[in-house]
Amino acid sequence: MPTQTENLNVLAFDHMPSPDEVKARVPLTDRAAAAVVAGRKAVMDILDRKDARVFVVVGPCSIHDPVAGLDYARRLKALADEVSDVLLLVMRVYFEKPRTSTGWKGFINDPFMDDSFRIDVGMERARKFLLDVCELGLPTATEALDPIAPQYYGDLIAWTAIGARTSESQTHREMASGLSTPVGFKNATDGDLEVAINAILSAGSPHSFLGINSQGQSAVTRTRGNRYGHVVLRGGGGRPNYDTVSVSLAEQALAKARLAKNIVVDCSHANSWKKPEYQPLVMKDVMHQIREGNQSIVGLMIESNLEAGNQPIPADLSQLKYGCSVTDACVDWATTEDMIRKSAAVLREVLPKQERRA
Known part of the structure; x- marks a missing residue:
């Protein structure tokens, strides 16, 4: 027998349904498609300065209970309608969690939360959850972590984030170049902004790379490039970067790279020292910057x-607390409503008076 040289550490290859098979079981509806198209267009119009509103990606750190998640979505839809004149609310629907070492990897990877890793089940349930949210008329946002996953549910997403750990990854920059949504690239975990700017430049160009098609077959994926890349400031390196000076430095870096001065501020992560109770303070500070004339902050x-x-x-x-995160700590619903309503009040005073330009 010849010496085996491959798959030495692989235990098994379990069957995974193709994207087409999963979509056939959870098909896109006209109502959901309309919400996706409208959400994407609204975000693109904000980035193009055709829409003076600010978009807010808001929701659980991760989805682990679809029932509680849909409860949240219904509340958010009502709030979105209330503030739609000045804010575009997009629900944060994260199914994949990057891990520094180990831990729960998210609803797609481990939907039963028991290390059974039924990715086939998780993918279908994730798609169903997104469909339910979109059918409410609420646009959705997610983090693209696995380069194959967007083939399964990308048609239900309005905005995509590339995380701090993956903005420097060539694989994720190539993937972003082919996504159908605007893409926010976070600065690196050490606070470095150049990583995100280089990612925007890379993703804006055409790429060819190995991927899968809708039948689940290996394919050479060829992209046209995504012109809706932008920066997400999330802090890092032991300090926040949402303050006026940091935002000004980000504007200068974008201008030097000949990129549109589109900046999204993440109120969580290092910007709030991972303390959720500081998120309202971050948002209040950002609203103050907009009130004082900042024209580059387009989202939070x-x-x-x-x-x-x-x-x-x-x-x-069964002991899980309903509606409480199993990953990063979050603010509660009452605080969320207060943050959004106070920000909307500020913007109603400011937006009609400002000429917002790229």
């Missing part, structure tokens, strides 16, 4: 859930 991100804080995943899942 908030980690929010029905209940405040977070919780460990118990051995007995």
